Amino acid sequence: MGMTMTQKILASHAGLSEVKPGDLIMADLDLVLGNDITAPVAIDVFDKIKAAAVFDKHKVALVPDHFAPNKDIKAAEQCKKMRMFAGEHEITNYFEIGQMGVEHALLPEKGLVVAGNLVIGADSHTCTYGALGAFSTGVGSTDMAAGMATGKAWFKVPAALKFVLTGKMNQYVSGKDVILHIIGMIGVDGALYKSMEFVGAGIANLTMDDRFTIANMAIEAGAKNGIFPVDDRTIDYIESHSQKEYTVYAADEDAEYEQVIEIDLSTVKPTVAFPHLPENTRTTDEITEPVYIDQVVIGSCTNGRLSDFSKAAKIFKGHQVAKGVRTLIIPATQKIYLQCMELGYFKTFVEAGAIISAPTCGPCLGGHMGILAAGERCVATTNRNFVGRMGHVDSEVYLANPEVAAASAILGRIADPTEL
Amino acid sequence: MKAKGKVFRYGSNVDTDVIIPARYLNTSDPSELAQHCMEDIDADFVKLVKAGDIIVADKNFGCGSSREHAPLSIKTAGISCVIAADFARIFYRNAINIGLPILECPEAAADIEAGDTVEVDFNTGLIINVSKNKTYQGQAFPEFMQKLIAAGGLVNFINEQ
Numbered sequence: 094m095g096m097t098m099t100q101k102i103l104a105s106h107a108g109l110s111e112v113k114p115g116d117l118i119m120a121d122l123d124l125v126l127g128n129d130i131t132a133p134v135a136i137d138v139f140d141k142i143k144a145a146a147v148f149d150k151h152k153v154a155l156v157p158d159h160f161a162p163n164k165d166i167k168a169a170e171q172c173k174k175m176r177m178f179a180g181e182h183e184i185t186n187y188f189e190i191g192q193m194g195v196e197h198a199l200l201p202e203k204g205l206v207v208a209g210n211l212v213i214g215a216d217s218h219t220c221t222y223g224a225l226g227a228f229s230t231g232v233g234s235t236d237m238a239a240g241m242a243t244g245k246a247w248f249k250v251p252a253a254l255k256f257v258l259t260g261k262m263n264q265y266v267s268g269k270d271v272i273l274h275i276i277g278m279i280g281v282d283g284a285l286y287k288s289m290e291f292v293g294a295g296i297a298n299l300t301m302d303d304r305f306t307i308a309n310m311a312i313e314a315g316a317k318n319g320i321f322p323v324d325d326r327t328i329d330y331i332e333s334h335s336q337k338e339y340t341v342y343a344a345d346e347d348a349e350y351e352q353v354i355e356i357d358l359s360t361v362k363p364t365v366a367f368p369h370l371p372e373n374t375r376t377t378d379e380i381t382e383p384v385y386i387d388q389v390v391i392g393s394c395t396n397g398r399l400s401d402f403s404k405a406a407k408i409f410k411g412h413q414v415a416k417g418v419r420t421l422i423i424p425a426t427q428k429i430y431l432q433c434m435e436l437g438y439f440k441t442f443v444e445a446g447a448i449i450s451a452p453t454c455g456p457c458l459g460g461h462m463g464i465l466a467a468g469e470r471c472v473a474t475t476n477r478n479f480v481g482r483m484g485h486v487d488s489e490v491y492l493a494n495p496e497v498a499a500a501s502a503i504l505g506r507i508a509d510p511t512e513l
Numbered sequence: 514m515k516a517k518g519k520v521f522r523y524g525s526n527v528d529t530d531v532i533i534p535a536r537y538l539n540t541s542d543p544s545e546l547a548q549h550c551m552e553d554i555d556a557d558f559v560k561l562v563k564a565g566d567i568i569v570a571d572k573n574f575g576c577g578s579s580r581e582h583a584p585l586s587i588k589t590a591g592i593s594c595v596i597a598a599d600f601a602r603i604f605y606r607n608a609i610n611i612g613l614p615i616l617e618c619p620e621a622a623a624d625i626e627a628g629d630t631v632e633v634d635f636n637t638g639l640i641i642n643v644s645k646n647k648t649y650q651g652q653a654f655p656e657f658m659q660k661l662i663a664a665g666g667l668v669n670f671i672n673e674q
């Protein structure tokens with residue numbers, strides 16, 4: 094039987110010539126990731142493993158990004174625990190404040206993940222690296238600890254859904270709208286336990302940033318991973334960011350998919366996920382009653398990359414943030430921060446009345462830097478709008494692309510960029 | 514291994530942000546986490562839960578983040594088992610890895626009500642609703658996962674090898 098891309102990567106890392114959905118395998122890991130929330134728990138577990146040493150000090154990545162720069166004393170203790178562990182085990186890929194960024198934007202940028210890799214991360218959005226033709230998936234802290242100690246993890250081989258993308262996206266539509274459109278269609282459990290494999294001629298029209306955004310939100314459909322085929326654009330990206338050797342896997346012609354879904358990218362419209370699930374999607378033209386807002390956040394592992402800010406800056410240029418709307422710009426990494434500065438985007442944002450934060454997850458998970466009070470509404474380019482995600486249980490998060498978020502900041506209500 | 518207790522009942526897509534809100538994740542102390550378990554979906558949960566009680570929910574329980582703090586807070590709060598129509602995959606892994614028994618059974622999830630007394634046999638996957646005098650067959654774990662659970666979680670499993 095033919096294998097999907099995901100199945101091929103899993104088989105090769107388990108030393109098997111073939112795997113099929115449902116098989117339980119032990120596979121070798123190319124990278125194990127943790128952050129300041131999950132790594133401290135993993136370190137406690139690691140210490141319970143007999144004679145534990147890190148399997149490979151170059152294959153562990155530790156990123157203090159969630160509550161960092163330390164938001165309070167407890168968070169400072171968590172970060173310290175991770176820093177001490179990194180020192181003790183001589184972890185080469187520990188990223189201190191000053192080098193750090195939001196993990197899923199940082200790791201590809203640092204060239205730590207390449208095509209054909211098998212990566213686990215104690216963070217659900219680890220699935221982001223599927224954009225590079227890697228298998229990557231979120232796990233918990235115990236898996237992270239076991240992975241650090243043994244270089245292995247157990248997996249149940251997933252079945253797959255195939256998304257055939259054709260056509261080209263229109264203006265003000267980007268990867269975010271494509272993935273929100275898909276989640277709106279299949280639901281937050283539409284891909285439960287499965288791989289989402291994206292194929293088709295339309296992929297050539299997606300930038301790497303679009304692909305990162307789409308793969309990032311595969312978990313919001315319940316998927317184990319999302320994965321893209323490797324094309325020239327992927328190889329360009331990998332070769333300009335990494336020295337690591339990569340392997341290109343392609344799905345077999347006769348690979349089996351539980352479902353094949355076709356999406357013409359030219360029909361996707363700017364899409365917003367209403368509270369409190371990413372599946373509650375409406376296109377901007379379906380929003381008939383004004384939804385007034387208190388805050389806008391542009392950033393996160395979903396949409397905190399350079400192209401996101403260049404798009405937002407174009408919208409903000411010559412406009413002002415509406416009175417009463419707090420607007421936060423959070424570049425996901427130091428490099429992106431610097432690029433935004435050099436390209437003059439920061440000037441545009443500040444002149445429009447937005448503020449700029451150091452790289453952090455911050456408000457995305459209701460951590461710090463922009464927490465919502467009861468009854469407040471936020472348009473965010475992040476990936477989750479669960480109850481209480483960004484603050485008070487009675488606050489609301491609306492997920493959108495950076496252009497919609499910027500237009501909404503200017504008009505003080507959820508808005509389509511064409512309304513400006 | 515068996516569990517018996519009173520049921521706390523929830524719907525579909527109970528996410529890890531309501532199981533343990535991120536604002537409490539600046540600590541990894543299980544007993545501190547347990548004090549806020551389910552706070553954003555059921556403020557009374559922590560006050561009412563007794564050791565051995567059972568959570569029953571519909572589809573996609575534990576969706577969202579990978580925080581192991583979620584199953585850990587449920588386990589530390591005293592819950593002996595979570596029954597759901599199905600689970601989000603990272604939660605499923607985490608529960609097994611830390612030794613929180615969970616069972617998939619759409620039939621039980623559809624029928625069991627809040628306050629019912631329920632008994633679960635983990636070896637067979639059989640669920641008995643004592644209050645309603647009914648039984649449901651849940652899905653027993655595959656052999657590999659049974660080994661993990663028998664070892665008491667992933668760490669012990671590794672230590673044994």
Ligand code: SF4
Pocket residue numbers: 159195196197216218393394395453454457458475476
């Ligand atoms: S930006 Fe948000 S979703 Fe991404 S890793 Fe940070 S908290 Fe998680």
